[in-house]
Amino acid sequence: MRYNRITPEIAASLSEIVGENFVIYNDPERLEPYSHDEIPEKKYAAMPEAVVRPRTADEISRIMKLANEFRFPVTPRGAGSGLSGGAVPIHGGIVLHCDRMNEILELDKENMMLTVEPGVVANDINEFLKPHGLFYAGYPMSMETCYIGGNVAENAGGGKAVKYGVTGRYVLGLETVMPNGDIVWFGGKLIKDVTGYNMIQLMTGSEGTLGIFSKIVLKLIPLPRYQVDLLCLFKSSQEAINIVPRIITGTGIIPTGIEFMDRTACREACEYLNESIPYQDSGAMVIITVDGASRENVESEYETLGEMCMENGAIEVYVADNVTTSERIWKVRRNIGEAYNVISRRQSGEDIVVPPAAMAQMVEKLSQLAQNFGVMIPCFGHAGDGNLHARIVSDPKWSDEKWHQVLPEILERLYKLTSELGGSISGEHGIGHKRKNYMPMFVSDEYLNILKSIKKSLDPNFILNPGKIFDSL
């Protein structure tokens, strides 16, 4: 697939559509921030030829029509907090930045639904909802910065998914600009709807390759009035991870979230934050969150869960039943990634997912892998979902050459182990272009051909975010 360059004439047409203040062109310094997402490695970056910041669906529609006419690629971008290179314009063309489409459009309290534009920051949604006693239960770890549009595009997971599921569960309606410029509504203010194919869930997680969202209708739930986090310390990663599949089967309780951090991940985050949660005597920890509408129910649930952990080898279970203590624990959990960025920029943040009961084996294999290759693989993630953020971090003494030589071997090995356990390549970060070459280790050619057929049927010119998930044809 060959694309045309963004000429001054095309740039002028783009300015005509969105206003010249909202086009960046011929300005490398201002274009540079749009060349990468949160992957620290330079090799996944690529410069856009222009950045365009539309305000309306109609403007996006006109941009898509122009792109089809002149055959240049369009790469949509939210907050750029992704971890798979999804917002990186690897074939050049324009980055379509949704930052100006950032209004909360309507709170419908009676229906418990919220309509937002894609550029609203995820956390702002819940700050807005709190006084109304309502809650949006999508909860990615980057919620302080990420946009809801990106959450939908990636079908973001997060720390509350065991009980509440991932982003897709809360998307009821999508006004979408299709690759050909058509503006189409999928769904609406409906809790259930089987009118036609489930386009909402096809679009959710399509990584910006099938459409650009201009309005999103979210399902809300009552704000859980009580929440408690249990910080459960175990002697070893094995003992900690072993408890995870037993939590639900053993108690009948479905907690809000079950997170895992090994000791090194926790230590680095604590040092980075100058925080002191009591990890020193433990080899790994599990955070179990419980929430609900009644204090008594939450109490009885966390007591059952805490006892269950103590009976299964926990050294100690700390109860964080107030916002301050909870926030201290979660801040550590959320900042593990940042902490390792300080140690070495040479790293590869993986997002593997395995059947929950295979996690103990996976953690053991990751530890052997780290030893064998002489790297660090701190391990943390959404253990309740089988989703482990194994982060391969270079020995700081290594040269760039050595790192780039060894990393592909490690990844190949890591993915092979994951695949052997029935796992998959990404639980929530997406494929983007970072992982696309490894897709054949997990899915069949027939599977990939199906994805490509769907892409081609909706975007025959491969205009929208080409080269993501699979190579453009």
Added chain:
Amino acid sequence: MRYNRITPEIAASLSEIVGENFVIYNDPERLEPYSHDEIPEKKYAAMPEAVVRPRTADEISRIMKLANEFRFPVTPRGAGSGLSGGAVPIHGGIVLHCDRMNEILELDKENMMLTVEPGVVANDINEFLKPHGLFYAGYPMSMETCYIGGNVAENAGGGKAVKYGVTGRYVLGLETVMPNGDIVWFGGKLIKDVTGYNMIQLMTGSEGTLGIFSKIVLKLIPLPRYQVDLLCLFKSSQEAINIVPRIITGTGIIPTGIEFMDRTACREACEYLNESIPYQDSGAMVIITVDGASRENVESEYETLGEMCMENGAIEVYVADNVTTSERIWKVRRNIGEAYNVISRRQSGEDIVVPPAAMAQMVEKLSQLAQNFGVMIPCFGHAGDGNLHARIVSDPKWSDEKWHQVLPEILERLYKLTSELGGSISGEHGIGHKRKNYMPMFVSDEYLNILKSIKKSLDPNFILNPGKIFDSL
């Protein structure tokens, strides 16, 4: 699109694939049961030319390849309990019946997952799971007869969807025979997975037009140890339905299900069953179900909910806290359809869905509609989801001619009212061929073109269940 007839040669090839005992051909009497689903009206029926009952994915694959070679349509069929004509072979060809693929293949207790074949009866799944303390939370009203494969194909809803969601939430893996005969796995034993497009949710609810499922991996939950149903009587339909959107917003509790029955629906079902639940003094009733892992939590929740109903105009709230009483109530709810089949076969069972807060208006409009046209429209359904099974029943004194003349007018009017309230044409029964002509009242041409593009990309010869959801091209 023109199809070829099933010749004796093709029938012989089919026999070669599945064995001659499992092909029905040239035998109108044995073919007739496959000409319809549970829609009582004859006009939605169509005879198959042959019925084929494969045992394996490989056999289905060979059938699909044969169908593409000789261009005959294949209509997959589960238990035939559908209500949209989805399993009716309107272009002739063969019905592919999944009844022999009826094994529960594997219970994976540690991962809380179950792998089944498509022909397993939904209720048998839960009977099988009960001794293990596990539960499959998809719960269609026809669960005593319907097949899980059909549930997935239609993305079936049911009576527990308010808390547990619909079928799709529990589908983790699908071995699927694609229209071209490829056998492809989507997903697996993974709670979260964003590897490629969300093919599982595209396939779920695709009404047998995009693929035939040969293995299904279901997510299980702990069997809720305690369950209570509240039967809440109200003076009028309006008062009953008014409470529905307030149940969750007012208490912060998300009940398992919130069902609605108006007085006439309840009375007919009671008479049909010779049952006597205390509906006499009321105009409508709401069934609120609460379940959970602890008796105390369930009790505190149903007390809060019961008080809430009493404060909002309920005449009486009966508590059904044992299986026998619960089953009496639910049997009434499940048999409303059957009861009306006795009154008149001239009826049209609709499945509209509206935003929950618009239900009171919808119920009022349905009542006016019934009066205006001189028909009965008993109203019942999954009120917590905004899903109303408005069933248009002919005055028994009408002639067939009159009914067929008036029904399209009623439907047109009914759908217009639904659309005006932001509703949609089907909450859980699907479009099939019964509702496809009304799709343009709810969705745009662009929307329909997207569905058709996807269909064409995966089934270029329009072999698989053609003429459902939209006309074959």
